[in-house]
Amino acid sequence: MPGVRLGRSFPPMEIRILGAEDVRACIDMPAAIDAMADAFAALAQGEAEVPLRTALATRHGVSLFMPARVGPDGEEAPHVGAKVVSVNPANTALGLPAIHAVVLVLDAPTGQPRALLDGTWLTALRTGAVGGLAARLMARPDAHVVALFGAGVQARSQLEAVRCVRPVDEVRIYTPGGASARRLAAELEGLAARVVGRPEEALAGAHIVIAATDSAEPVFPGSAVEPGTHVTAVGSYTPEMREVDATLVSRARVIVDQREAALTEAGDLIGPIRDGVVDASVIAAELGEVVLERAPGRTTPGEITLFKSVGNAVQDVVVAARVVQAAEARGRGTVVTL
Numbered sequence: 001m002p003g004v005r006l007g008r009s010f011p012p013m014e015i016r017i018l019g020a021e022d023v024r025a026c027i028d029m030p031a032a033i034d035a036m037a038d039a040f041a042a043l044a045q046g047e048a049e050v051p052l053r054t055a056l057a058t059r060h061g062v063s064l065f066m067p068a069r070v071g072p073d074g075e076e077a078p079h080v081g082a083k084v085v086s087v088n089p090a091n092t093a094l095g096l097p098a099i100h101a102v103v104l105v106l107d108a109p110t111g112q113p114r115a116l117l118d119g120t121w122l123t124a125l126r127t128g129a130v131g132g133l134a135a136r137l138m139a140r141p142d143a144h145v146v147a148l149f150g151a152g153v154q155a156r157s158q159l160e161a162v163r164c165v166r167p168v169d170e171v172r173i174y175t176p177g178g179a180s181a182r183r184l185a186a187e188l189e190g191l192a193a194r195v196v197g198r199p200e201e202a203l204a205g206a207h208i209v210i211a212a213t214d215s216a217e218p219v220f221p222g223s224a225v226e227p228g229t230h231v232t233a234v235g236s237y238t239p240e241m242r243e244v245d246a247t248l249v250s251r252a253r254v255i256v257d258q259r260e261a262a263l264t265e266a267g268d269l270i271g272p273i274r275d276g277v278v279d280a281s282v283i284a285a286e287l288g289e290v291v292l293e294r295a296p297g298r299t300t301p302g303e304i305t306l307f308k309s310v311g312n313a314v315q316d317v318v319v320a321a322r323v324v325q326a327a328e329a330r331g332r333g334t335v336v337t338l
Contacts, residue, residue: 016115018323018333023122026326029164032129032319033136037291039070039318040133043258044288047072048314052264061088062238068313069108070321079321081105083119083313087237089214097153098214099123103320115324115333119316122323124157126315130257130287131232132161134307135208137290138255138297139166139230143207146171149199149219149243150212151180154234158210162232163191172202174220175213200224211235211243216267222248227302237310239267244306246272252306253284255297265310 018026027035042048053066063086071078085101092098101119106112135143143166148155151173162168170192173181178195185193196202199220203209209231213219216236222245225231231252236243249272256262262269263280272278285295287307298305327333 013112013338014335015113015338016324016327016333016335018115018117018327020118020121022327022332023117023125023323025332026323026330027125027319029125029129029132029160031322032125033132033161033164035318035322036126036129036133036315039312039314040130040257040286040288041291042070042288042318043312043314044286044292044294047078050258050313052261053313060090061086063087066311066313066316068317070314070317078108079105079317080108080111081313081317081320083123083316085119085123087214099153103316105317105320105324115320115327117320117323119320122316122319124153126319127154127234127309127311128157128159128161129319130309130315131158131210131234131307132165133291134232134255134287134297134309135162135230136165137287138305138307139208140228140298140301142167143230144169145205145207147202147206147209147220148173148212149175149202149210150235151175151184152212154212155210156184158212158232158234159188162208162210166208168208172196172206174199174202203229208232213243214241215243216241218245218248219243221245222251225251225304227304229304230298231304231306232309233268233306234309234311236267237265239265239270242267242271244268244308246275246277248304248306249282250278252304253299254282254306254308255285255287255290256283256307257287257309257312259283259286261310261312262308266308268308 067082103119175181181195211233213235
């Protein structure tokens with residue numbers, strides 16, 4: 001009603017807005033890989049609360065809502081935040097990224113919004129970083145040949161991360177049409193990059209295999225993966241999508257980012273379990289358990305290892321918190337009064 005006061009007035013709320021360039025300036029891939037180790041260790045220790053993400057689908061794509069609290073709720077305030085990410089595959093035809101995202105970071109003691117970050121590049125960074133962490137823990141120390149399936153933002157990020165933890169000097173790139181693979185190969189510096197016409201060509205002699213596609217069907221035959229290979233699969237994130245086949249799953253030591261999420265969202269595992277090829281015990285450990293040395297990432301040099309990730313909000317919240325801390329110290333971003 002006009003003239004009615006609704007209570008005491010409070011100071012205006014301020015929030016720091018950080019664009020993609022601000023995020024890039026505040027964290028690099030090695031730091032992001034270390035952040036992933038901390039994030040998944042907290043998850044394995046029960047020091048994180050991560051509800052299963054909520055998915056809202058339209059005929060154009062899907063929007064995912066991913067909250068998390070990371071860190072014990074003790075004297076030192078935990079990290080609290082949420083990511084909203086949309087995946088619209090048809091965007092590429094419009095000249096837009098298939099993935100758009102924002103990350104909201106809260107001040108834990110007050111609940112006040114602290115920062116809003118461009119999450120599109122951050123999503124690629126943290127997804128690449130967890131693949132790099134998995135390779136650091138699971139790939140053979142001498143691994144240097146990569147088979148890369150996919151040539152988009154996620155594939156680039158995965159390759160960058162693996163190069164941070166292993167002496168990669170050769171990459172074979174496969175995409176169905178080949179055009180995007182040729183563009184990526186032309187951009188890569190410091191290693192021998194070539195485009196191959198068949199998945200088997202990429203796999204022959206590869207030490208690390210990366211699948212970073214939006215395919216609903218397996219992109220390479222699991223029977224062609226050689227002993228001692230490490231495989232990272234990060235592209236599929238729904239029960240209907242399968243980048244790797246049941247043969248690979250049945251041959252590999254399988255590590256996941258989180259059991260509950262993998263058994264709910266990872267078609268690469270749900271399919272073989274549903275078909276009776278394997279059961280849920282095929283998951284040997286969570287990545288955080290490997291970080292904490294509660295379980296080995298690899299048990300023999302000749303073992304095939306598979307890291308399956310569907311993404312977890314602890315990744316976004318921990319990386320975003322570190323970006324915000326650096327941004328505040330350096331005066332990056334734009335502070336907006338709401």
